[in-house]
Amino acid sequence: MTIFPIHTKFKYSWRAYQKRFLDNLGEYLTNNHLHITAPPGSGKTVLGLEVMVRLNKPTLIVAPTLAVKNQWVQRFCELFLDTETVPEWISTDIKNPGLVTVTTYQGIHAASGYTEDEETEADKKSTRVSLSEIIKKLQKQKVKTFIFDEAHHLKNAWWRSLMELKAAIDPTIVSLTATPPFDVSGYEWQKYLQLNGPIDAEISVPELMIEGDLCPHQDLVYFTLPSYEEQQKIEYYHTQAESFFKEIENDDALLNALEKHPVYQNPMGNLDWIYENISSYTSGLIYLHFRKKEISKIHFEIIGDQHQYIPEFDFFWFEELLDFYLVVDEVNFKDEEEHRTALSNRLKRQGFLEKKTISFYNNKNVSQLLNSSIGKLQGIRDIVEFEFSVLKQDLKMVILTDFIKKEFLSTDSKNDLPLDKIGAIPIFEKLRRENLQNKKIGVLTGSIVIIPASAKEILHEMCSRKRIYGISFSVISYDKNYIQINLTEQIKHDIVHVITEIFQQGYIQVLIGTKSLLGEGWDAPKMNTLILASFVSSFVLSNQMRGRVIRTDKENPQKTGNIWHLVCFDPKSESGGQDMDIVRKRFKTFVGISTQQETSIENNFERLHIKTIEKEDELPSVNQDSFSMAENREALSQRWKSALDQGNILVEEIKVPSEDMRTVKDMKMTYLGKMTADLSKVMISSVLLFWQDLLFGLLKNIDGIDSVKNLSWAVFLLGGLGLVIYGGKFYRALRQYLKYRNIAGHMGLIGETVLKCLIYERIITTAPEKMKVVSSADKSNMFCYLDGGSHYEKSQFINVLQEVISKIDNPRYLLKQQTQLFYRKQYIYYPVPDVFARNKKSADLFAKTWSEKIEKSELIFTRTIEGRRTLLQLRFQSLLKRNARIEHLHKWTR
Numbered sequence: 001m002t003i004f005p006i007h008t009k010f011k012y013s014w015r016a017y018q019k020r021f022l023d024n025l026g027e028y029l030t031n032n033h034l035h036i037t038a039p040p041g042s043g044k045t046v047l048g049l050e051v052m053v054r055l056n057k058p059t060l061i062v063a064p065t066l067a068v069k070n071q072w073v074q075r076f077c078e079l080f081l082d083t084e085t086v087p088e089w090i091s092t093d094i095k096n097p098g099l100v101t102v103t104t105y106q107g108i109h110a111a112s113g114y115t116e117d118e119e120t121e122a123d124k125k126s127t128r129v130s131l132s133e134i135i136k137k138l139q140k141q142k143v144k145t146f147i148f149d150e151a152h153h154l155k156n157a158w159w160r161s162l163m164e165l166k167a168a169i170d171p172t173i174v175s176l177t178a179t180p181p182f183d184v185s186g187y188e189w190q191k192y193l194q195l196n197g198p199i200d201a202e203i204s205v206p207e208l209m210i211e212g213d214l215c216p217h218q219d220l221v222y223f224t225l226p227s228y229e230e231q232q233k234i235e236y237y238h239t240q241a242e243s244f245f246k247e248i249e250n251d252d253a254l255l256n257a258l259e260k261h262p263v264y265q266n267p268m269g270n271l272d273w274i275y276e277n278i279s280s281y282t283s284g285l286i287y288l289h290f291r292k293k294e295i296s297k298i299h300f301e302i303i304g305d306q307h308q309y310i311p312e313f314d315f316f317w318f319e320e321l322l323d324f325y326l327v328v329d330e331v332n333f334k335d336e337e338e339h340r341t342a343l344s345n346r347l348k349r350q351g352f353l354e355k356k357t358i359s360f361y362n363n364k365n366v367s368q369l370l371n372s373s374i375g376k377l378q379g380i381r382d383i384v385e386f387e388f389s390v391l392k393q394d395l396k397m398v399i400l401t402d403f404i405k406k407e408f409l410s411t412d413s414k415n416d417l418p419l420d421k422i423g424a425i426p427i428f429e430k431l432r433r434e435n436l437q438n439k440k441i442g443v444l445t446g447s448i449v450i451i452p453a454s455a456k457e458i459l460h461e462m463c464s465r466k467r468i469y470g471i472s473f474s475v476i477s478y479d480k481n482y483i484q485i486n487l488t489e490q491i492k493h494d495i496v497h498v499i500t501e502i503f504q505q506g507y508i509q510v511l512i513g514t515k516s517l518l519g520e521g522w523d524a525p526k527m528n529t530l531i532l533a534s535f536v537s538s539f540v541l542s543n544q545m546r547g548r549v550i551r552t553d554k555e556n557p558q559k560t561g562n563i564w565h566l567v568c569f570d571p572k573s574e575s576g577g578q579d580m581d582i583v584r585k586r587f588k589t590f591v592g593i594s595t596q597q598e599t600s601i602e603n604n605f606e607r608l609h610i611k612t613i614e615k616e617d618e619l620p621s622v623n624q625d626s627f628s629m630a631e632n633r634e635a636l637s638q639r640w641k642s643a644l645d646q647g648n649i650l651v652e653e654i655k656v657p658s659e660d661m662r663t664v665k666d667m668k669m670t671y672l673g674k675m676t677a678d679l680s681k682v683m684i685s686s687v688l689l690f691w692q693d694l695l696f697g698l699l700k701n702i703d704g705i706d707s708v709k710n711l712s713w714a715v716f717l718l719g720g721l722g723l724v725i726y727g728g729k730f731y732r733a734l735r736q737y738l739k740y741r742n743i744a745g746h747m748g749l750i751g752e753t754v755l756k757c758l759i760y761e762r763i764i765t766t767a768p769e770k771m772k773v774v775s776s777a778d779k780s781n782m783f784c785y786l787d788g789g790s791h792y793e794k795s796q797f798i799n800v801l802q803e804v805i806s807k808i809d810n811p812r813y814l815l816k817q818q819t820q821l822f823y824r825k826q827y828i829y830y831p832v833p834d835v836f837a838r839n840k841k842s843a844d845l846f847a848k849t850w851s852e853k854i855e856k857s858e859l860i861f862t863r864t865i866e867g868r869r870t871l872l873q874l875r876f877q878s879l880l881k882r883n884a885r886i887e888h889l890h891k892w893t894r
Contacts, residue, residue, distance in 0.1 A: 001089050001099050002142050003056050008080050010050055017207045018047060024201070025051065033197025035151070035175045037791075039590075040547030041213050042203045044176040045075050048147050051174050052100070053080065059145040060138060060171075061102045062162075066493070067522075068149060072102050094134055097141045105158050108134070108165070131161060135168045144171050151175035151196050159191055166195065173197060179543040179589075198792035204650035205550075205591045206601055206892045209640060216633075216640040217550045217561035219592050220626045221583065221608060222383055223569045223619045224375035234366055238572055240350050241360040245318055254325060255291050257336045258284050261329075267302055274302065275868055278875050280324035286310055286317045304873030311880055315360055322347070322358045362578060366570075370579040371535040372422045373568040377430045380531055382623075383564050384431060384510055387529050388439055390631050395439075396503065397529040399427055399512045400545050404445045415478040422533060424448070424512045431510065432479060441482075442508035444499045446492070446517050449485040450476065451499065455507040456483060462498045471495075500524050515545055525553045531564045535582065543590050560633040571616040591650065591890050593636075595629060599643040601650075601892035647892035651774075653785035654798050655887040656747065656805055658777070746854075747782045747805075748775035753853050754801050755786065757836055757846050764793045783889070802886055803833035807878035812837040814870065815850055815857040829874055832859070 014022065021036070028034050034051060038044050049072075052059045063069040073090060077083050091098035094107050108131075146166065166173065175196035181188065208214040226234060248254060263270045263281055274281045282303075289295055290313035300308050311317070325333060326344050333340060347353035351365040380399060388395050405423025409415070419426045428443050428450065435441065443450040451459060453475070463471050468491055476482040485495060496517065503511045504526045515534050530549040549561040565586065570577025587605040594600045594607035610622060629636075751773035758764040764771075771788035786797040808814070811831035818827055836846040847859040862871045 002058055004053055004099070005081075008053055010046065010053075010080055011082055012079070015043070015211045015213065017203050017211060018043060021047065021201055021203065022050065025054065028200040029172065031197060032171075033173045033175070033200075035173075035197045035199045036201050036203070037177055037180050037199055038203035039205050039208060039214070039543070039550070040178050041551040042178075042208050043213070044178070045072060045149070046079060048149065048174055048176050049076050049080060052145055052147060055145050055172055057144040057172075058097070058141050059100050059147060060097070060143050060165075061100065061147040062108065062149065063102065063104055064150045066104060067496075069102050069104050072149070076100070095137070097137050097143060099141075101138075101141075101143070105162075108161050109158050131164060135165060138165075138169055143169060145174065146171045147174045147176070148196065149176050150179075151177045152179055152181045152192070159195060162195055178547060199795065200791060202650070202791045204890075204892075206644055206647065206650055210644055213552060214550045215552045215559045215561055216637040217563060217592070218595075218629065218636055219546075219563045219565060219587070219608065220630055221565050221567055221610060222379050222623055222626055223567050223613070224373065224379040225616055225619065226369065226373050226568055226570070227375050230369050230373055230375070233369055234570065234572065237351070237363060237366050238361075241315070241352070241363075244347070244350075244352070244360075245315065248318065248321070249290075253336060253339045255288075255293075257325070257333055257339075258288060259293070260335075261332050263332075264288070264299075267298055271302070271869070271872070275872050277324070277328060278872065279320050279879055280328050282876060282879055283317045283320035283324055286313050287321050289313075302869075302872065303876040304870075309880075319358050319360060322353075326353070326358070327356050361573070367578040370568040370570060370577050371582070373579075374420055374422065374426075375568055376422055376533060376566045377419055377426060379566050380427055380533055381430055381434055383531055384439070385437070386627055386630070387562065388437055388509070390633075391528070393506065393509070395509045395529065396506070396524075396527050397510045397531065398503075398518065398524070398527050398548065399510065399531040399533055400515045400518060400548075401427060401512070401533040402515060402535055404448060404514060406448055409448070409476075411477050413478055424514055427512050427533065431512075432482070440507060440509045442499065442503065442511045444496065444503075444511055444513040444517065446514070447487065449487060449495060449499060450482050451485065451502065451508060453481050453483050455502050458502055458505070458507050459485075459498065462501060466494060466498065468494050468498070496522070503527075518548065522548065523551070524548065525551045526556070526559075527561070528559055529562045529564070531566070533566055546590060558637075560636050562630050562633075564630075569613065569616065569619060576613065588887070591892075593639055593643055599639045599646075601643050601647070603890040604887065643892065647894050649894070650890055650892050651785045651787070652794055652798055653774075653783050653889050653891060654802055655889050656782045656784075657886070658780055658782060744775045744777035744782050744784075747777070747784045748773050749854050750804055751775060751784050751786070751797070751801055753846070753849050754804060754833070755797060756849050756853075757842075758793075758797060758800060760845060761835065761842060763796055763835065764789060766790065766793060798888060800833045800835055802888075804830055806831070806886060807881065808871070808874040809878070810862075810871070810875075812862060813843045813847075814860040814862055814867070814874075815847055816860050816870075817855050817857045829860075829870070830857075 025034070036044065036047065048061075052061075061069075061072050063072055069092065073086055073092065076090070077086055081087070089099040091101045092103065094101060094103040146169070148162075173196060180199065181192060205214060209216070225231075258264060261284065263273055264284060267274065285295060285299060289310045295308075295310065297308075322343075325336075326340055326347075344353060347358065351363060352358060352360055354364060384397065384399075387397060401422060401424055403423040405421050405425045408417055408419065408421070408423070408425040408429055410417060415429065417429075419430055424443055424445050425448070428441060431439070431441050440452045440454065441450075442452065442455075456473075459471075463469070470488070471491055472486045473483045474486065476484060487495065499508070499511075500522070502508055504524055527549050530546070532545055534545065546563055549563055553559045565583050567583050568577065568579045570579070573580075575581060584605045587607075588603060591601055591603045592607065594602065595609050596607075600607065610625075611618075613619065613622060755764065755768075755771065755773055759768055766789040771786060773784065774787050775782065775784040777783065784801060786794045789797070808829060808831050811834070813832035813836075815830045815832060816827055817830070830850075832843050832846050836842045843859055847857060851857050860870060861867050
């Protein structure tokens with residue numbers, strides 16, 4: 001059997017966004033890849049199944065977990081075959097493929113000779129065949145479609161197996177994911193695209209909100225403080241950091257070692273080393289200057305610093321200097337081996353040097369203290385009490401954490417163990433001990449399951465209904481109101497479904513679990529509140545965890561969801577500390593609603609409009625603001641409606657801090673100066689033009705009128721020539737000034753240059769008339785995006801545009817633009833993006849287009865001696881400018 005039965009058809013009607021996607025299916029499949037990204041609840045599985053049926057070829061479906069694997073089979077039978085009986089041509093055994101074969105990533109991986117904990121023994125046995133044997137069986141079955149569900153599951157070994165399968169079968173690849181791994185390294189991202197192809201289509205959260213597939217939801221932040229003991233440890237680290245800084249300020253051994261280093265003795269003879277280690281070289285110059293040593297002019301010539309400016313020696317340069325001295329250059333500091341070893345050992349003991357990385361304020365130990373602060377236990381308790389006071393018996397809350405910490409359970413008649421760690425059991429204990437409102441609390445992890453004693457009867461009933469026998473439990477020794485289920489291998493998988501259903505029915509109101517168990521694939525549509533007591537900031541896991549609460553509940557159309565993020569605030573840090581940084585990073589990975597009066601839908605932390613916190617005593621006020629937002633769930637629905645009405649498309653745009661485009665302001669002043677000068681020349685020329693009339697009027701009665709007439713005609717011609725020349729220059733200067741007057745307009749011109757060249761290189765293939773570069777600016781930032789084109793093309797446009805306006809690192813080509821203000825020449829440089837720098841022809845085209853649209857510029861190849869020297873100077877300047885970062889935003893707009 002190699003095609004689907006004729007009656008195989010989706011039995012419901014398609015949503016608008018699903019139909020739009022399916023209408024464009026042929027266009028997406030032109031490269032034999034289909035790559036869809038969409039949030040949880042968007043019906044990715046159904047779309048994948050529909051694509052499979054339309055392709056009508058034997059198919060291999062690869063899922064992340066056993067639970068998700070089973071869902072694919074169930075959904076296909078229920079929604080396309082209208083049966084509960086699984087037909088024999090659907091196989092879940094990779095060893096015996098059918099028309100449809102469903103397996104897991106681990107299953108394929110196991111075929112390469114490995115085993116995974118998550119696979120059952122039966123599954124392991126069934127997959128113990130070689131990969132080459134699997135390939136033969138798939139070829140024999142004529143499998144020509146691969147579906148990768150949650151395609152971000154790409155451990156290195158798995159990727160190799162999948163690529164081998166792909167190369168041998170040459171199938172159509174259908175990749176589905178809620179969470180593309182945007183935050184991985186460039187190399188890993190390229191591997192991801194190599195397997196899955198570029199992203200073809202994105203189904204956005206606002207689209208799903210409009211269709212009613214997601215409920216109104218909001219992200220809220222609750223701030224806690226480190227405990228007294230934790231604060232003491234953090235202050236100790238800060239004190240030790242200051243102590244090291246003071247010590248290095250007067251370290252003569254380090255000073256002498258730097259002075260003797262060849263790069264400072266003979267810089268011209270070590271240009272290659274400087275070029276490769278510009279940061280280390282600069283840190284040494286800054287330290288020598290800090291120690292009152294004279295910096296010779298040759299150094300300023302090398303780095304192109306005419307003003308001979310040397311920045312202050314601070315902790316940033318302190319870390320760079322120690323990295324230079326202890327890690328980067330072991331050869332030239334060989335004579336200081338004893339001093340370096342002693343310093344390294346002391347830094348390691350204090351936790352400032354780990355795995356050849358030196359860090360003082362972004363210290364791993366401080367980060368762990370804040371991430372796992374027990375102050376968060378009180379924060380969790382406060383949120384639980386508040387949400388219960390609002391929702392009462394309707395509360396269905398999940399608390400997700402990273403670890404179980406089972407050592408906080410006790411077999412004694414009393415459990416008064418100090419709760420000094422974060423984990424599922426410490427959270428349970430905190431809530432149990434302070435449960436004044438008698439909330440029903442449960443724990444669901446891979447090895448410990450606890451439920452309220454009041455849910456015992458419903459537990460038995462459900463187990464009986466699902467034919468789960470032999471279940472046993474024991475009463476918690478120190479609290480008869482709770483029972484612990486004794487888990488066996490046989491019931492481990494089924495018990496998750498049973499406890500989930502007990503939670504759904506309200507017999508548990510607060511369920512505490514680990515992200516590994518209740519993350520991907522787990523579903524509880526009735527959940528209305530989530531606390532993320534997790535340290536994770538990665539794109540994939542953050543999005544998965546939020547996805548659990550934003551799904552709609554068919555039985556409760558009014559459902560809304562609150563998602564709480566915990567932050568342990570570091571009063572000693574200007575940014576709020578590393579825990580704050582993790583949450584900021586987390587917020588870049590998903591789209592949500594803003595809290596301001598005129599609501600917007602975007603993907604950054606700033607959308608919460610949390611006021612700047614300068615003192616720790618301001619935290620209660622900020623938390624109270626969050627509680628006020630959380631309480632008004634009716635207003636939340638209205639805010640979403642208002643925000644959705646303001647747009648019809650989710651765009652990816654680039655956000656550039658205005659200070660990063662300071663050169664644009666310099667250009668504006670340049671052309672303002674030129675324009676002023678040319679205008680004055682135009683005025684002089686105009687006076688000369690009217691010289692004839694003026695002179696005739698004054699001298700009409702003077703003898704020798706003929707000679708005056710001759711003179712006046714000469715002046716008239718001179719004035720006319722001046723008007724033409726300077727009038728033209730004034731016009732050109734005016735045009736250039738208008739280009740630079742509005743920095744958003746200038747950003748738009750750069751965007752148009754990038755777009756034109758991407759079209760020429762056929763990286764963007766959509767018709768030019770169907771696309772438009774849109775740019776705007778506010779007081780502190782500029783924004784730009786591509787309107788029109790595919791998801792992939794928009795993403796490519798943003799990435800290339802970012803290369804042009806980012807700090808210069810190591811491009812093959814540069815654009816050199818000359819400006820002159822009041823007889824002072826200066827040059828502005830822009831990097832030619834990698835995609836146009838692969839060959840001279842593409843680089844020339846980019847330079848030519850830039851000259852036509854923006855300003856005449858010279859193309860410089862940086863791999864020559866002179867080019868490398870220019871690049872060295874630019875990299876030095878970039879190093880000194882620690883500006884705000886360029887960001888990618890997703891915004892709902894028209």
